[in-house]
Amino acid sequence: MSDALKSAVAHLHTPQLNEVPFSRPQTPHHGLQIGFCGLGAMGYFMARNLARHPTAHISSPVLVWNRTKAKSEQLVKELGESKVQIAADPEEVARECDIVFTNLASDEVVKDVFLKFEKALKSVMSFKPKIFVETSTVFPALAGELDNLISSTGHARLVMAPVFGPPPAADTAQLIIVMAGDYRSKKEIAHILVPAVGRKIIDLGGNLEKAPTFKLIGNSFILGTLEILAETLTLGEKSGIPANQVYGLIKDIMPAPPVINYGEKMVNDLFDGSNGFAIDGGIKDSMHIRRLTTDLDSPMPALDSAHQHLLTARALHAAKKARGHSVFETLDWSSLVAGARVAAGLDGFDSGKHSKVVPED
Structure with missing residues (x-):
């Protein structure tokens, strides 16, 4: 830990x-x-x-x-x-x-x-x-x-x-x-x-259905938070502000354990699914959540974006595995940041390849 x-x-x-x-x-x-x-x-x-x-x-x-x-x-x-x-x-x-x-x-x-x-x-x-x-x-x-x-x-x-x-x-x-x-x-x-x-x-x-419903509601909040976190860190990098500085602010203003844990993974490209929540499970959960929102006519646009970014990350990883270039056997669901990065023209999994802005004196 x-x-x-x-x-x-x-x-x-x-x-x-x-x-x-x-x-x-x-x-x-x-x-x-x-x-x-x-x-x-x-x-x-x-x-x-x-x-x-x-x-x-x-x-x-x-x-x-x-x-x-x-x-x-x-x-x-x-x-x-x-x-x-x-x-x-x-x-x-x-x-x-x-x-x-x-x-x-x-x-x-x-x-x-x-x-x-x-x-x-x-x-x-x-x-x-x-x-x-x-x-x-x-x-x-x-x-x-x-x-x-x-x-x-x-x-x-x-x-x-x-x-x-x-x-x-x-x-x-x-x-x-x-x-x-x-x-x-x-x-x-x-x-x-x-x-x-x-x-x-x-x-x-x-009512037996209430417990799994509550679980999906809770996971919708976590997954929506991951999506906002990914988009925020990506915006920082695109604007020339280092991700670790944005992450530092996030820890100061919102020091919740999931935010800190997943933010650290995104900033440092720590996407090993064997040490976290594997992306396949995240996609399964996002599918359940979206089905629940459809059944109840309760839209959650952030979850739609998160789902697409999870799929993008998994597809990118599959392509890397096919070429023998993957770093991890399976991805953690925090890797959805790869979807936000690629949409912004950045490398999905290696933040070291992102262009860096040198602070002025």
Whole structure:
């Protein structure tokens, strides 16, 4: 984590009682088995932190599954078999666990995994209650489909619980978690997630679609901020004012962690998607947001520009990869600045190639 980002998040604090809007649930007579499916850039840290912070009523180890088994093996190597075990498939997680968390790349993958959950639950003659917690960023309508799959078994509940924060926030358990669904289920998982995984719970009631809707609203603000940030830094360079000076002013007048973090990436061309939010995920989210604004007749022109600049950045990167000139395997979504730069006649990814104006004495 950079010094700029560390200073930006210095105000974050240890979770307090009022940051979990539910009283503590009663301790069950048996230890709960936790499962986690999806060990990507966010899920790996979330599963790791759950395994590191078992509570009195949670059994260890956490049972994990990932499409690429190497990530599961990496987690076992990091924490040991006493804290993590690897499931053969999602069906095993659904059968063996009382609470199952998922954090997956796309709506299609989420739906596919939940179909496997449904199949597994219907294959076993058990009426032991289970809770499935979906933490990915998905389109709101998918929540109803997932609920139909899970509730058809008669003894399982779904909670939609998307999370706010980049991978570094997941690493340090500083995520903000939004919840919608069955009240008792939310109460049960809220005290598992805070402080192990996140610092705050926002409860949006029983309508499952409200949580993914709120997530898209929040991401629309972040993505719109990235677009304005990219355009502002580009305008500075075109006018002969160094980007780092414009960035310095931005930090002074708007010292929000996302602004500081993504501004630093743009100014220094730090577009490595393996250490941030990959551009494919950003484009998926922007498509969801634009679909939501269309459904609700609520235009967001800044998001339209951001979406086009994300596509431009991805296309430029694909061309560089084809020529063997790409610096990064995948891009961070802060690389949308490449779209603004190219539109202004500048190099998309290498600010060192921009003409510099020497200050007069």
